[in-house]
Amino acid sequence: MEVFDVNVLRSITTVVSLALFVGILAWAWSAQRKEDFDQAEKLPFEQD
Numbered sequence: 001m002e003v004f005d006v007n008v009l010r011s012i013t014t015v016v017s018l019a020l021f022v023g024i025l026a027w028a029w030s031a032q033r034k035e036d037f038d039q040a041e042k043l044p045f046e047q048d
Contacts, residue, residue, distance in 0.1 A: 027033070
């Protein structure tokens with residue numbers, strides 16, 4: 001049995017992808033980003 005067969009590689013990829021997804025969620029929902037998103041949500045209604 002090989003140490004790194006395809007199933008181990010798939011498991012590692014799944015865990016890394018989940019960690020990346022959770023990290024992006026934490027970044028997007030952090031309180032530090034609120035001001036940026038408040039400004040961005042008003043952009044479609046601003047006139048030149």
